[in-house]
Amino acid sequence: MSEFSPGLEGVVAAETEISEVDGANGRLIYRGGYLIEDLAPVVTFEEVAYLLWHGSLPNEEQLDEQRRQLDAGRRLNKAANATLLATDPATEPMDVLRTVVSAQGASKTFSKPTLDQAIALSAVFPTIVAAIYRRRQGKEVLEPRTDLSHAANLLWMMEGKEPDPDRVHWVDSYLVLLADHGLNASTFAARVVASTGSDLTSAVVGAIGALSGPAHGRATFDARTMLDKIGSAENADKWLHEAHARHERFSGFGHRVYRTYDPRAKILREMAKTAAPELHRTAARTEELALQILHEAHPERPNATNVDFWASVVLTGAGIPKELFTCLFATSRVVGWTAHVLESLTDLRIIRPASKWTGPQPGTKPLQLAKR
Amino acid sequence: MSYVPGLEGIVAAQTQISMVDGANGRLVYQGYVIADLAENMSFEEVAFLLWKGRLPSHAELDALTLELASSRALTQPARITLDALPKDTDPMDVLRSVVSVQGVEHKLEKPSVPLAIHATASFPTILAMFHRRQLGLEPVKPRADLGHAANYLYMLNGKESSPELVHALNTYLVLLADHGMNASTFTARVIASTDSDLASCLVGAIGALKGPAHGGAPSAVMDQLEKIGTAENAERWLRDARKQKVRFMGFGHRVYRTYDPRAKILKEMCARLNPKFYALASKVEETALEILHEEHPERPQATNVEFYSAGVLQAIGLPKEFFPPTFAVARAAGWTAHVLEQVANNRLIRPQSEYIGPEPRKPVPLAERG
Numbered sequence: 001m002s003e004f005s006p007g008l009e010g011v012v013a014a015e016t017e018i019s020e021v022d023g024a025n026g027r028l029i030y031r032g033g034y035l036i037e038d039l040a041p042v043v044t045f046e047e048v049a050y051l052l053w054h055g056s057l058p059n060e061e062q063l064d065e066q067r068r069q070l071d072a073g074r075r076l077n078k079a080a081n082a083t084l085l086a087t088d089p090a091t092e093p094m095d096v097l098r099t100v101v102s103a104q105g106a107s108k109t110f111s112k113p114t115l116d117q118a119i120a121l122s123a124v125f126p127t128i129v130a131a132i133y134r135r136r137q138g139k140e141v142l143e144p145r146t147d148l149s150h151a152a153n154l155l156w157m158m159e160g161k162e163p164d165p166d167r168v169h170w171v172d173s174y175l176v177l178l179a180d181h182g183l184n185a186s187t188f189a190a191r192v193v194a195s196t197g198s199d200l201t202s203a204v205v206g207a208i209g210a211l212s213g214p215a216h217g218r219a220t221f222d223a224r225t226m227l228d229k230i231g232s233a234e235n236a237d238k239w240l241h242e243a244h245a246r247h248e249r250f251s252g253f254g255h256r257v258y259r260t261y262d263p264r265a266k267i268l269r270e271m272a273k274t275a276a277p278e279l280h281r282t283a284a285r286t287e288e289l290a291l292q293i294l295h296e297a298h299p300e301r302p303n304a305t306n307v308d309f310w311a312s313v314v315l316t317g318a319g320i321p322k323e324l325f326t327c328l329f330a331t332s333r334v335v336g337w338t339a340h341v342l343e344s345l346t347d348l349r350i351i352r353p354a355s356k357w358t359g360p361q362p363g364t365k366p367l368q369l370a371k372r
Numbered sequence: 373m374s375y376v377p378g379l380e381g382i383v384a385a386q387t388q389i390s391m392v393d394g395a396n397g398r399l400v401y402q403g404y405v406i407a408d409l410a411e412n413m414s415f416e417e418v419a420f421l422l423w424k425g426r427l428p429s430h431a432e433l434d435a436l437t438l439e440l441a442s443s444r445a446l447t448q449p450a451r452i453t454l455d456a457l458p459k460d461t462d463p464m465d466v467l468r469s470v471v472s473v474q475g476v477e478h479k480l481e482k483p484s485v486p487l488a489i490h491a492t493a494s495f496p497t498i499l500a501m502f503h504r505r506q507l508g509l510e511p512v513k514p515r516a517d518l519g520h521a522a523n524y525l526y527m528l529n530g531k532e533s534s535p536e537l538v539h540a541l542n543t544y545l546v547l548l549a550d551h552g553m554n555a556s557t558f559t560a561r562v563i564a565s566t567d568s569d570l571a572s573c574l575v576g577a578i579g580a581l582k583g584p585a586h587g588g589a590p591s592a593v594m595d596q597l598e599k600i601g602t603a604e605n606a607e608r609w610l611r612d613a614r615k616q617k618v619r620f621m622g623f624g625h626r627v628y629r630t631y632d633p634r635a636k637i638l639k640e641m642c643a644r645l646n647p648k649f650y651a652l653a654s655k656v657e658e659t660a661l662e663i664l665h666e667e668h669p670e671r672p673q674a675t676n677v678e679f680y681s682a683g684v685l686q687a688i689g690l691p692k693e694f695f696p697p698t699f700a701v702a703r704a705a706g707w708t709a710h711v712l713e714q715v716a717n718n719r720l721i722r723p724q725s726e727y728i729g730p731e732p733r734k735p736v737p738l739a740e741r742g
Contacts, residue, residue, distance in 0.1 A: 004383040007565070008723035011382055012375040017729030033730035042737045059741040082456030083473060086449040092479035098575060099453070099472040106457050106465035110588075183725035189562045189576055195378070196555050196583025205468060206559055206576030213566025215720050256722055350585045352626055353379035355553035359388030359425075360403035368412065372429045 004356050009256070013351070014183055014191060018052055018339045021182040026260035030180060031055050031339070036263050045150050045175040045332070046070070049122060052180055052339035053115055066119065073123030074144035074153070076131075080104035084128065089135040093327045094212040098205055100128050105201025113200035113345060118338035121204055125331040126150060130157030133324060151175060154331070155319070170275045170318040171328075174311060177264040178329055180336030182257070186210035186217070187333070187340050194341040195351040207337045211330055220325040223252035224312035226286075233285035240289050244297070250290045252309025259302045268310035275317025283313045375726050380626070384553055384721070385561060389422055389709050392552035397630035401550060402426070410637050415520045415545040415705070416440065419492060422550055422709035423485050436489070437519065443493035444514035444523070446501070450474040454498065459506050463499060463697045464582045468575055470498045475571020483570040483715050488708035491574055495701045496520065499694060500527030521545055524701065529689065540645055541688050544681065547634040548699055550706030552627070556580035556587065560707045564714040565721040577707045578700055587699045591692040593622040593682040603655035610659050614667075620660045622679030629672045638680035646687035653683055 005011050020029040028036040031052050039048065043057070050058040050066055058066065076084065083103040087096050104124055111117070131141040134157075142157045151172035155163035180187070190207040194200075211217035230239045243250070255262060269287075272280040287305050294303035315325055376382050391400040399406040402421050409418060413427075416437050420428040428436060446454065453473045457466055474494050478487055501511045504527075512530045514523055521542035525533040533541075551557070560577040581587035600609045610620065625632060643650045657675055664673035685695050 004386055007719035007721050008379075008382070008384055011379070011723045012726050013379055013723035014725045015375050015728045016725045017727065020725075020727030020729065027732075029727065029729070029732055031729055032735075033733045034735045035732050039735050042735055047738065057735060057738075057741060060738065063738070079453075079456045079458060079461075083449075083453045083469065086452035086456070087473065087476060088449070091476045095472070095476040095479055095569075095571070098572065099469060099476065102465070102469040102472050102575065103453060103457065106461045106469055108458065108460040108462060110462065110582075110584075183723055185562060185566050185720060185722050188721065188723060189559060192555060192559045192562060193576060193580040193583070196580050196586035197588065198579055198581075198583035198586075201465070202468065202579025202582050205472070206563065206579045209568055209572025209576045210563045210566050212572050213563070213568035216566035216568075256720070347377075348585075349378040350555055350583075350626070351378050351558065352555050353382045353384035353553050353558060355385045355387045355391075356383045357388070357391040357400075358386045359391065359400075362391065362393070362398065362400040362403055362405055364403050366404050366408055366413070366427055369417065369427075369430060369433065372427060 013188060014344070016183070016340065016343060017055070018336065018343055019180040019182055021257045023257035023259050026258060026263055028181065028263050032057065036177065037267060040173060040176050040267050043176060045172050045179070048176050048179050049335040052335050053118060053342065069116070069119045070123040070150065071146040073120035074127050076100070076124065076127060077104055079106060084131055089138070093129070093132045093324055094208065094217070094330070096132050097125070097128055097327055097330060098208040098212070101208060102201065102205045105199070105204070111199055112197070113194065113203070113338070113341050115342060117200045118335070118342060121200065121338060122334045125334055126154035127157060129324060129327045129331055130154055132327065133158045133321070136323070166274075167318045170271060170314050171320070173267070173271060174314055174318070174328065175332040177267060177307070178311070178332035180333070180339065184216070185213070187337055190337040191340055191344050192351045194344050195348060197348065200338060200341060203341045204334060204337055207333070208330055211326060211333065217326040217329045219251060219306070219308035220312045220315070220329060221322050223309045224316060224322040224325065226251040227279065227282055227312065230282060230286055233281045236282065236285045236289050240286065240293055244293050250294065252312070253290055253294060253305055254303050255306045258304060258306070261304045262307050264307040265305050265310045268307065268314045272310055272313040272317065275314045279313050279316055283309070384558060385714070387553070387710070387713060388425060389706065389713060390550040390552055392627045394627035394629050397628055397633055399551065399633050406547065406633050407637065410543050410546050413546055415542050415549070415702070418546045418549050419705040422705050423488060423712065438516070439486070439489050440493045440520060441514070441516035441523070443490045444497045446470070446494060446497055447474055447477060449476065450498070454501055455505065463502060463693050464578065464700075466502045467495065467498055467697045467700060468578045468582075471495070471578060472571060472575045474498075475569065475574070478569060478571065480569060483564065483573070483708070483711045485712065487570045488712060491570060492704040492708060495704050496524035496527060499697050499701070500524060503528055503694065504530075525688070533689075536645070537688050540641055540684055543637065543641065544684055545702040547637060548677070548702035550703070550709065554586065555583070556703065557707055557710050560711050561714045562721045564711040565718055567718070570708065570711060573711045574704065574707060577703070581700055581703065582696060587696045591682075591695045593678050594686070594692045594695070596621045597649075597652055597656060597682070600652065600656055603652050606652070606655045606659045610656065610663055614663055620664065622676055622682070623660055623664060623673055625674065625676045628674055628676070631674045632677050634677045635675050635680055638677065638684050642680045642683035642687070646683045649683035649686060653680065
């Protein structure tokens with residue numbers, strides 16, 4: 001048996017062709033062998049979803065067929081709708097998402113994960129996220145439209161007005177960039193659940209649970225919260241030095257895998273200039289100073305800016321409130337989760353690692369209650 | 373490091389909660405061998421043991437019993453969700469959804485023993501209420517004067533069960549409360565490692581337990597026994613099934629190399645409580661082990677815990693759809709204990725993957741794709 005490897009760092013838990021994080025060279029490769037920086041400028045989220053599910057980019061006809069399937073899957077069923085409306089509007093959005101997805105996927109008969117289910121599950125995420133937003137505003141939930149893209153539908157259902165093409169583009173780009181990222185904790189959670197032969201909803205619900213964690217999906221929210229506290233480019237220097245003196249972590253910096261600048265952060269940083277010029281100014285100054293401070297403190301560490309930092313700026317420009325950032329992340333990553341689950345079916349084997357016993361030597365006889 | 377399928381043999385956690393000593397056929401909870409706990413301890417005592425690392429005193433047990441009893445009610449949103457799900461929904465899906473909604477009131481709270489108690493207390497209520505709804509019966513309010521096992525049966529049936537059946541269910545719950553780094557427990561720890569909340573961990577674990585290769589098996593055992601029908605038919609059925617490469621349900625385990633100590637206890641209980649089932653099952657077991665041994669003499673094809681669980685749960689009066697979620701009622705104690713242990717000494721569980729796709733190339737824009 002191997003030694004205990006905390007966090008399974010360096011342990012290879014899956015073979016995959018869905019994506020590859022080449023941390024040493026700062027590259028993210030999506031299925032089919034496409035570098036994220038080559039893909040992002042030329043594809044929509046729907047094309048990326050097709051790519052991750054099928055392994056090749058779709059032609060017009062294939063994309064149309066998938067669009068029809070997505071449109072057919074956008075509505076909540078009765079149980080999911082009742083569940084949504086039962087929660088207090090102020091409930092943590094990821095908890096609502098987890099619960100409503102679970103109810104939406106609850107069924108009488110057991111089914112192995114299928115591509116059709118992956119499409120239907122992915123289709124319903126924007127509906128749930130927009131409904132959470134509307135309910136937080138005290139507004140009526142809106143119906144999805146069939147003439148809009150995934151990103152545009154999300155904005156439409158949130159606001160009930162024709163979405164601005166620029167904002168649609170920013171949301172769509174964000175969704176493209178976050179759709180998959182190797183064996184991160186939520187994707188791994190999905191694969192572990194699926195490894196028992198369980199259904200797709202169970203795997204996705206487990207992944208949502210993992211993504212809810214501050215050490216995973218909440219990082220974008222935390223980055224924006226830090227930028228809010230900093231407030232302006234002028235205040236960055238003072239705030240960061242004081243925070244550093246208090247041993248506070250800078251949100252949006254550092255990653256276990258990348259040893260150089262995250263390629264997604266690079267694309268989002270550029271986009272942030274037009275999406276949110278004011279916040280971009282604060283963020284750019286913050287980044288410059290934070291990297292400087294971190295480098296002085298730990299010259300040996302590759303403390304590069306991570307995707308969450310610049311994603312928080314772009315999403316802000318797209319009009320997404322920060323309470324929904326983790327839900328947006330899930331809306332994107334669900335295609336990666338489902339692609340990984342479908343991939344794992346071809347050679348399904350239960351993921352059951354070992355544990356090392358550190359408790360007392362076995363054999364002590366328990367005392368009966370009366371004698372304790 | 374190269375790819376390790378199923379992470380077999382990879383140590384993913386250090387734990388004091390339980391040890392599966394496969395070579396010697398021992399299951400140990402916090403240092404106590406399962407056979408020493410099973411018949412004499414209440415589920416509450418064992419839950420305390422798993423959470424705190426020692427057996428409770430009288431006063432501590434009273435306090436825990438009271439806290440469990442006072443945490444059994446469902447929240448308003450949880451009740452609405454439970455009533456909104458179609459009556460024929462798989463009870464595992466009901467449990468997953470209602471545990472999820474029940475947990476929303478503790479948003480972003482760090483997992484703790486009180487939250488573990490709260491969640492563990494709610495599982496039987498969810499299942500009993502749903503079962504009664506399926507039968508068109510009004511829900512029964514939990515009774516604070518009954519233990520975990522007795523109250524579960526009371527809420528299911530609307531009346532108290534015999535001490536014998538309560539004892540049997542209690543023993544089942546004790547036996548199944550934890551089992552090393554199984555797939556659902558590991559799922560809970562992976563989710564906990566992101567600093568997520570307890571409900572998220574439990575919901576993920578329920579999802580993993582649902583899989584046929586994990587907790588979904590006891591109902592499959594029942595299905596197979598139903599197909600076999602009679603002890604006389606066992607040999608013929610099993611040999612035919614084998615020719616068609618049908619898997620025998622309730623046999624084999626990745627860890628035990630000898631008879632599962634829990635299966636041994638359940639087998640004795642089954643003989644006592646469910647003689648009809650036992651007559652068929654013991655014949656099927658004998659024949660199945662014989663056939664498996666002929667095929668693979670090198671493999672330790674021992675009977676696993678699911679096999680006789682089915683007979684015990686049937687004797688208790690549970691319909692087979694409720695076998696997997698009743699497994700969850702027991703394992704809730706172990707899952708929550710593992711989450712607390714993970715959180716106490718946490719590191720994000722993020723393994724690597726090995727990319728086996730094509731080398732980087734340029735994408736063709738949509739308009740140019742054929």
